[in-house]
Amino acid sequence: MTEQYDVIVIGGGPGGYVAAIRAAQLGLSTMCVDNNLGKDGKPALGGTCLNVGCIPSKALLDSSKNYAHMLHDYKNHGISFDNAQIDVTTMIARKDKIVRQFTGGIAGLFKANKVKAIHAKGTLVGNNQVKLTQGDKVKTVTAKNIIIATGSVPFSIPNVEIDNKLIVDNEGALNIEETPKKLGIIGAGVIGLEMASVWGRLGSEIVIFEAMDSLLAAADSDIAKVAGREFKKQKMDIRLKTFVKAAKIIDNQVEVTFEKNGEQATEIFDKLLVAVGRKAQTNGLLDANCGVELTDRGLIQVNDLCQTTAANIWAIGDVVRGPMLAHKASEEGIAVAERIAGQHGHIDFNTVPWVIYTEPEISWVGKTEQQLKDEGIAYNVGTFPFAAIGRAVAMNQPEGMVKLLADKETDTLLGAHIIGANASELIAECVVTMEFQGCAEDLARIIHAHPTLSEAVHEAALSVDKRAIHKMN
Ligand code: FAD
Ligand code: NAD
Numbered sequence: 042m043t044e045q046y047d048v049i050v051i052g053g054g055p056g057g058y059v060a061a062i063r064a065a066q067l068g069l070s071t072m073c074v075d076n077n078l079g080k081d082g083k084p085a086l087g088g089t090c091l092n093v094g095c096i097p098s099k100a101l102l103d104s105s106k107n108y109a110h111m112l113h114d115y116k117n118h119g120i121s122f123d124n125a126q127i128d129v130t131t132m133i134a135r136k137d138k139i140v141r142q143f144t145g146g147i148a149g150l151f152k153a154n155k156v157k158a159i160h161a162k163g164t165l166v167g168n169n170q171v172k173l174t175q176g177d178k179v180k181t182v183t184a185k186n187i188i189i190a191t192g193s194v195p196f197s198i199p200n201v202e203i204d205n206k207l208i209v210d211n212e213g214a215l216n217i218e219e220t221p222k223k224l225g226i227i228g229a230g231v232i233g234l235e236m237a238s239v240w241g242r243l244g245s246e247i248v249i250f251e252a253m254d255s256l257l258a259a260a261d262s263d264i265a266k267v268a269g270r271e272f273k274k275q276k277m278d279i280r281l282k283t284f285v286k287a288a289k290i291i292d293n294q295v296e297v298t299f300e301k302n303g304e305q306a307t308e309i310f311d312k313l314l315v316a317v318g319r320k321a322q323t324n325g326l327l328d329a330n331c332g333v334e335l336t337d338r339g340l341i342q343v344n345d346l347c348q349t350t351a352a353n354i355w356a357i358g359d360v361v362r363g364p365m366l367a368h369k370a371s372e373e374g375i376a377v378a379e380r381i382a383g384q385h386g387h388i389d390f391n392t393v394p395w396v397i398y399t400e401p402e403i404s405w406v407g408k409t410e411q412q413l414k415d416e417g418i419a420y421n422v423g424t425f426p427f428a429a430i431g432r433a434v435a436m437n438q439p440e441g442m443v444k445l446l447a448d449k450e451t452d453t454l455l456g457a458h459i460i461g462a463n464a465s466e467l468i469a470e471c472v473v474t475m476e477f478q479g480c481a482e483d484l485a486r487i488i489h490a491h492p493t494l495s496e497a498v499h500e501a502a503l504s505v506d507k508r509a510i511h512k513m514n
Contacts, residue, residue: 046072048381049171049184050374051163051326053077054088055095055367056358057190058147060374064188065154067382072182073156074163074173079144080137080216084160086147087140088192089359090367093212096143098232100136101215101239102398109242109400117437127243129219136215165189165331169353172328186353186381189333189341190374191326193319193359198227200287201315207295208288208313211236217312221245225297225310227285229256231397232316237277238399248308249279250299256281259395261409261458263424263444268403268460271440275400288313321360336362347377355381369393392475394468401441402464406472407456410446419449423481423505425497427461429512432492438462443501445471445481452480452505463494470498481505 048064050057053075061073077092079085085092108127115122151158161173170183195210197203205213214236220243226233229251241247256272256279257265272279280301287298295313299306321340327333332351334342341356343349349356355377358370376386397403413420423445427433441461447454457471474484484502489495500509507514 043170043180044072044182046070046157046182046184048072048186048188048378049074049163049182050188050190051075051165051171052088052190052192052358052360053086053147053158054190054192054358054370055090056192056370056374057088057188058086058151058374059371060188060190060357060378061156062150062154063375063378064381065156067378067384069378069382071156072159072184073151074159074161074171076160076162079141081141085140085144086151086158087144088190090370091143091147092140093215095367097136097140097215098211098235098239099398100139101132102235104132104135105239105242106400114437129217129243133216133218162325164325164328165333165354166328167331167351186355188374188377188381189326189349189354189356189360190358190370191322191360192370193365194322194324195315196318196320198285198315198317201227201285201313202288203315204290207290207293207311208315210315214240214314214316221311223248223310225250225295225308225313226316227297227313228316228318229253229279229281230316230318233314234272234277234397234399236314236316237272238275241275241277247277248310249277250283250285250297251279251281252284254282257397257403259409260397260403260405261444261456262411263442264403264405264458264460267441268399268401271401271460272399319359319365323360346380347373363390364393364395366393366395389476392472394472396465396468398465401438401461403460404464404468405456405458406468407454407475408446409456409458410444413446413455418455420446420455421449421452421481421505422446423501423503423509425500425504425509425512427494427497429500430492430494430497432494432496433462435492436462443467443497445484445498445501445505447481447505452482454479454481454484457498459498461494461497467495467498470495 047069048071050061050073064071161175164172224245226249229249237247283301285299295310334350343361347355357373359365379386394406426442428439444458446456481502489499503509
C-alpha cells in the first residue's frame with residue numbers, strides 16, 4: 042500500500058521546511074522531500090538560503106567587515122595593529138561550520154515536530170501523488186495536499202560557462218580559497234554587490250559590469266544615489282550600461298568581452314562571478330499530466346492564496362511570483378499550512394521588507410518615491426541623515442539617511458527607505474507601522490531611546506511634518 046500523508050512538501054528550503062513544521066504543529070501528518078546535498082556531499086536541508094545563500098553570504102560579509110574595520114576604521118578609535126592579516130581558509134571553514142550547524146538544526150526540528158524527512162527528488166505525477174527518486178530507487182507516495190517549494194537556481198548567460206573554479210556562480214563565490222587579485226562581476230544586483238563587498242574588503246580589485254543605466258533599480262533613487270557614492274569610495278568600479286557578451290578561460294585567467302556604447306572591448310580577470318538573477322527550479326518536477334501550469338516566465342502559476350492550477354496543489358517561495366526572499370518564502374509556507382488546516386493564513390505583500398547587507402546596509406519596505414509618482418499618489422517626504430545622530434557618529438558610521446513617505450492626506454506610512462548602519466534591524470519598526478496601517482505621526486510620537494540609531498527613524502518621521510529637531514526643516 043502506498044504511504045499516505047496529509048501534506049507532502051517538495052523542497053526543504055525556508056519556504057518548504059517552515060511549511061512542513063507549521064503543518065505538523067497543526068496536527069497534519071507531514072513529509073518533506075528534499076534533494077540537496079551539502080558541501081560535504083551529505084543531505085542538507087535549508088535550501089539555497091542556508092546552504093549557498095543568506096546565511097553563508099552573511100557569515101563572509103561579517104568576517105570581511107571586521108577585517109576592513111580593522112584596516113581602515115579602528116585607527117580612528119586609537120586602536121592600532123601590526124600587520125593585520127586574514128586567513129581566507131579559516132574564514133571559509135567558519136562559514137561552513139555555521140551552515141552545517143543550521144542545516145543540522147532543521148533536521149532536529151523535523152524530528153521534534155515529527156515531520157518525516159526524505160532525501161530524494163520529488164516529481165508530481167497527478168492524482169495527488171509524488172514520485173520519489175533516490176539513485177535507482179523509486180517509490181510513490183500520496184497526500185491530500187502537496188506544497189511545491191523547489192526554489193530557484195541562477196540564470197546563466199550565453200557564452201559564459203560556469204566551472205565554479207575561475208567562472209563562478211553564487212555557490213562558487215562563497216568558496217573562493219584565496220583572495221583574487223582582480224575579480225570581475227556580471228550584475229550589480231543584490232548578489233553582485235554583497236559579494237563585491239566581501240572580496241573587495243579582502244583586497245580584490247573589483248569591476249562590476251551592469252547592463253542597466255542605474256544601480257539597484259528596485260530601490261528608491263535617493264537611496265541608490267547614496268549607495269553609488271559609498272560604493273565608489275570603497276573602490277568598486279561599477280560600469281553601467283555595459284553588457285557582457287562572452288567570457289573565456291585563457292592561461293588560468295578569465296577574458297571578458299563586453300560592449301559599451303556600441304563598442305566591444307576585453308579585459309582580463311583572475312576570477313569572474315556571474316550574478317545575473319535567478320529562475321524558478323522546475324527541472325524534472327512536473328509530470329505531463331499533473332495539471333500544474335507555468336507562467337510565460339517559467340514560474341509556477343498561483344493565485345493570491347498560493348493555489349496552483351491543480352486542486353490541492355500549492356506552491357510557495359522563489360518558484361512563484363513575487364520577490365525571491367527567504368522571509369517571503371517562509372511566510373507563504375506558514376500561510377499555506379494554515380489554509381490547509383482550515384485557518385485563514387494571511388500575508389500582506391505590501392509589507393515585505395528588503396535588506397541588502399553591504400556597508401552601509403540598505404533596507405526598504407513599501408513604495409519608492411518613483412512608484413508613488415507613477416501611481417499618482419500625493420505624498421509627504423521626511424528625511425534625516427545619520428551624520429546628525431550621536432550614536433552613528435560615536436560608532437564612526439555617520440553615512441546614510443532615513444527617508445519616509447507618507448500619504449499627503451491621511452499621513453499613512455507608504456514607504457520607508459534606509460541606508461546606514463544597522464538598516465537591516467531598523468526597518469522592522471517601519472514594517473510594523475505599515476502592517477498596522479500607522480502614520481508618520483505615530484512614529485513621531487513614539488519614544489525612541491537615546492542615543493540609538495532608531496532616533497534617525499524618529500527624526501525622519503518628525504521631518505514628514507517639517508518639525509525635525511536636529512536639522513533645519
Ligand atoms: P530554496 O531555498 O531554493 O529551496 C528549495 C529546495 O528544494 C532546495 O533544497 C532544492 O534542492 C530542493 N528541490 C528542488 N527541486 C526539488 C525536487 N524536484 N525534489 C526535491 N527537492 C527539490 N534572501 C533573503 O531573504 N535574505 C538574504 O540575505 C538572502 N541572501 C541570499 C544570498 C545569495 C547568495 C542567494 C543565492 C540568495 C539569497 N537570498 C536571500 C534568497 C533566498 O535564498 C531565497 O529567496 C530562498 O532560499 C527561497 O526559498 P525557497 O524555499 O523558495 O527555495
Ligand atoms: P538581481 O536581479 O538582483 O541582479 C542581476 C543584475 O544583473 C541586474 O541588475 C541585471 O541588469 C544584470 N545583468 C543581467 N544580465 C547582464 C549582462 N549580460 N551583463 C551585465 N549585467 C547583466 O540578481 P542577483 O544579484 O543574481 O540575485 C538574485 C536574487 O537573489 C535577488 O533578486 C534576490 O531576490 C535574492 N538575493 C537576496 C539577497 C538579500 O535579500 N540580501 C541577497 C542575495 C540574493
